[in-house]
Amino acid sequence: MADNQKLIGEIILEDLKVEGIDKVLSLTMLKAFIASPTLRYKIWFRLGSSMKGKKRWMLLYPVVYMFYRHLQYKTGFQIRLGTKIGGGLRFLHFGDVVLNASAKLGENCTIFNGVTIGAVCLGGLAPKVGDNVCFCTGAKAIGEITIGNNVVIGAGAVVVKDVPDNAVVAGVPAKIISMDGDKKASVWRH
Template sequence: MITSKKLYNLYLIADKKALNISSNSITDKLKNSLFPSPNWKFQKLLRKLEYHNNCKNKGVYKIYYIYLKYKYRNLSQKLGFSIPINVFGPGLSIVHYGTIVVNSAAKVGKNCRIHVCTNIGASGGSSKAPQIGDNVYIAPGAKIYGDITIANNTAIGANAVVNKSFIEENMMIAGNPAKAIKKIDINRVIQYIDTN
């Protein structure tokens, strides 16, 4: 969770790295200004809203916070995202825009790579949602729901239905219902991290 300006900047750096957005050269800067990534725009706004919600939500800043919420809601609807604040750790990579629905009670660690048509939610009217570790890859169409825990360094396969906990690290899980398939090296799946 972003609790200071320093953490806010660290989250932005980690997210930018995760999305492979470079601004080192003049060409990169020109490309980013002429053809901005909608997902990067969304993630920057997500982090800014988190920072203002957690750190600067009083007095005169309240007006700016309300404005950010308005912008965030509009961009979320445009891209098909229903992602509440303070759920994802640093290093988030939303690969494509399209339907992604996340429950506000869910918690996802650092370096999550998430694809379209995914859902992370509660189950059966419960307020408890998945608690997902660090370095987790969520493939297109995955449904993760209920009072469950997903271990660090896990890859969740396309269209998997995950409704029970998986506490063993370095595993690929897939299927309906999901089951452990095989051991994996998460660095081969999420290439911008270094778990060694």
């Protein structure tokens, strides 16, 4: 799982690396920032999450929040500021991505469009997701469950039970179809 003591700059650098950007303030970063709404969303999400509720950012936070909300509508992502998400987050497509505020995502997670990670009921707890997990198009993870490291959740799968490390799951409800998730999850990290 993500280390909560990381500085916001370190997390943003990890997010940039998965986009193929090695140098901050480079021409490549500027091009990606302009061309990619998902990259802009991640950066404003990280900044807003780090500033939320802190007095010293009281004047700047509304501006950051405004940019974040604009990109939230533009991309279709519904992720509350402050949601615990590790560095290296990657969105391959935008649209209809919903993460419950109580969800916890580890490092290097990949999320396709149509993914929901949520609670069973209003006020319920959402899944805890390990590192290097890939949620394919339309995947759902619902309830207070744990998803291990190096897991691939297939397109349209509905996960309602714990998933062990290195599993590939598919179906409704999701069932383990293989245990070589470490090989398959690495495909989306590069």
